Amino acid sequence: MLANLKMELKTEENDFIPYQKAVILQGILMEQVREEYAAKLHVTGLHPYSQSITNLNGRNIWNICTANEEAFQEIMLPFQEERFSDFYMEDDKWKVSVVQKQLFKIEKKEFMEQYYFENSDRYIQVSFQTPTAFKSQGEYVCMPTLQLIYQSLMKKYDAASDDETVESGEVLEQLLEYSRIVQYQLRSSSYSVHGKRIPAFMGQMKIKVSGPQAMVNFLNLLFHFGEYTGIGIKTAMGMGAVKLIEGRKG
Amino acid sequence: MLANLKMELKTEENDFIPYQKAVILQGILMEQVREEYAAKLHVTGLHPYSQSITNLNGRNIWNICTANEEAFQEIMLPFQEERFSDFYMEDDKWKVSVVQKQLFKIEKKEFMEQYYFENSDRYIQVSFQTPTAFKSQGEYVCMPTLQLIYQSLMKKYDAASDDETVESGEVLEQLLEYSRIVQYQLRSSSYSVHGKRIPAFMGQMKIKVSGPQAMVNFLNLLFHFGEYTGIGIKTAMGMGAVKLIEGRKG
Numbered sequence: 075m076l077a078n079l080k081m082e083l084k085t086e087e088n089d090f091i092p093y094q095k096a097v098i099l100q101g102i103l104m105e106q107v108r109e110e111y112a113a114k115l116h117v118t119g120l121h122p123y124s125q126s127i128t129n130l131n132g133r134n135i136w137n138i139c140t141a142n143e144e145a146f147q148e149i150m151l152p153f154q155e156e157r158f159s160d161f162y163m164e165d166d167k168w169k170v171s172v173v174q175k176q177l178f179k180i181e182k183k184e185f186m187e188q189y190y191f192e193n194s195d196r197y198i199q200v201s202f203q204t205p206t207a208f209k210s211q212g213e214y215v216c217m218p219t220l221q222l223i224y225q226s227l228m229k230k231y232d233a234a235s236d237d238e239t240v241e242s243g244e245v246l247e248q249l250l251e252y253s254r255i256v257q258y259q260l261r262s263s264s265y266s267v268h269g270k271r272i273p274a275f276m277g278q279m280k281i282k283v284s285g286p287q288a289m290v291n292f293l294n295l296l297f298h299f300g301e302y303t304g305i306g307i308k309t310a311m312g313m314g315a316v317k318l319i320e321g322r323k324g
Numbered sequence: 325m326l327a328n329l330k331m332e333l334k335t336e337e338n339d340f341i342p343y344q345k346a347v348i349l350q351g352i353l354m355e356q357v358r359e360e361y362a363a364k365l366h367v368t369g370l371h372p373y374s375q376s377i378t379n380l381n382g383r384n385i386w387n388i389c390t391a392n393e394e395a396f397q398e399i400m401l402p403f404q405e406e407r408f409s410d411f412y413m414e415d416d417k418w419k420v421s422v423v424q425k426q427l428f429k430i431e432k433k434e435f436m437e438q439y440y441f442e443n444s445d446r447y448i449q450v451s452f453q454t455p456t457a458f459k460s461q462g463e464y465v466c467m468p469t470l471q472l473i474y475q476s477l478m479k480k481y482d483a484a485s486d487d488e489t490v491e492s493g494e495v496l497e498q499l500l501e502y503s504r505i506v507q508y509q510l511r512s513s514s515y516s517v518h519g520k521r522i523p524a525f526m527g528q529m530k531i532k533v534s535g536p537q538a539m540v541n542f543l544n545l546l547f548h549f550g551e552y553t554g555i556g557i558k559t560a561m562g563m564g565a566v567k568l569i570e571g572r573k574g
Contacts, residue, residue, distance in 0.1 A: 217505055261509040
């Protein structure tokens with residue numbers, strides 16, 4: 075099951091909560107989950123969830139996404155309980171109220187069918203809504219390439235799935251051969267994690283996929299999955315939140 | 325000798341002349357040069373000159389740059405003559421007056437010395453002022469990489485020089501190893517040449533060079549040379565005009 079919980083947050087003074095605060099919110103999130111699960115996440119280093127802060131028409135939206143059944147049970151259920159209605163952010167001395175909760179969930183099977191058996195769009199338009207970065211050969215990369223994006227998406231898809239593996243060098247090569255960036259607007263940005271500044275980027279990108287329809291569907295599937303997992307590094311700390319912009323079917 | 329001629333252009337109705345019109349201006353330029361030289365440029369396929377239209381505080385500036393002595397003699401001299409004071413742009417029915425001419429020139433030796441023997445800045449900030457594109461493996465590339473930029477700069481440097489060659493795979497590898505993009509703001513764009521739309525980009529980029537000072541100097545030299553030659557494809561038709569933004573010495 076894939077799930078997305080949107081919580082509208084309000085401080086007493088109606089403060090704007092910048093995306094950077096997701097680093098703090100990860101702490102709030104971890105306080106809600108059972109110790110055993112927190113320890114498991116820590117040991118495996120896998121993150122079958124992502125969370126970020128975005129701002130929508132002046133409202134602070136805390137997005138939490140889970141990408142498999144276990145994460146849903148362990149993370150989403152505690153947040154859905156009524157008692158989770160406010161919390162305190164110490165650094166800023168903010169008393170934060172959760173004024174609205176909205177949960178969207180979809181069975182993985184149903185999610186897959188949407189892309190495998192339909193004619194997905196050949197144009198994929200991605201908006202990188204919070205700073206996004208990759209690590210390659212030990213260094214941060216603040217300028218995206220399709221290779222880094224696809225590798226990250228496949229890795230995250232596999233990490234969230236018990237039953238299947240999609241990551242393969244061969245598939246990657248094919249995806250790269252048949253797709254290219256046709257439009258973009260990107261700028262470098264950065265994200266601070268515990269005092270360390272990570273070079274990153276934000277913006278939009280439109281990709282055209284020219285291969286067989288099955289490949290178009292697969293890439294759409296990966297990117298839509300990426301809306302739950304994020305793209306790149308530190309997606310559990312608020313980086314790499316992506317949203318697909320739906321265009322005309324093409 | 326390196327030279328840069330800036331001509332302020334004015335139409336009767338004070339029209340804004342978009343950068344795209346440099347395609348037409350290349351025709352005007354070729355009319356001024358001797359047939360033999362035009363033929364030579366055509367046969368060699370080399371362009372030891374670049375030209376573009378930019379807009380500065382509402383004024384239309386036609387920039388013509390030449391990157392060697394011959395190009396200076398053949399291209400710059402005719403434009404400097406007093407009789408070159410107006411021309412007609414048929415497509416737009418614009419009678420264009422040259423209201424100001426400004427020539428800057430520097431001997432190549434002096435130009436080289438500026439970079440070889442001084443401590444050039446480790447941060448190189450480049451502004452891509454007109455749509456810039458590369459061709460790689462037969463396809464247009466509308467998103468820059470340092471590799472494509474450096475390859476283009478070295479190729480253009482060599483094309484304008486009789487006496488020396490800087491392009492080499494080894495040097496390229498070293499440049500790539502010791503430099504990276506640390507900041508940017510880029511967006512896709514396009515440029516029409518005779519009805520064909522070329523995908524391109526515009527914007528700014530800041531590069532940090534971490535290698536030995538000699539490498540820093542060499543890269544600065546290449547980029548400053550690039551202000552005369554442009555970067556990427558179709559720089560004689562107005563694409564790939566770059567300008568370095570001087571920062572603090574660092």
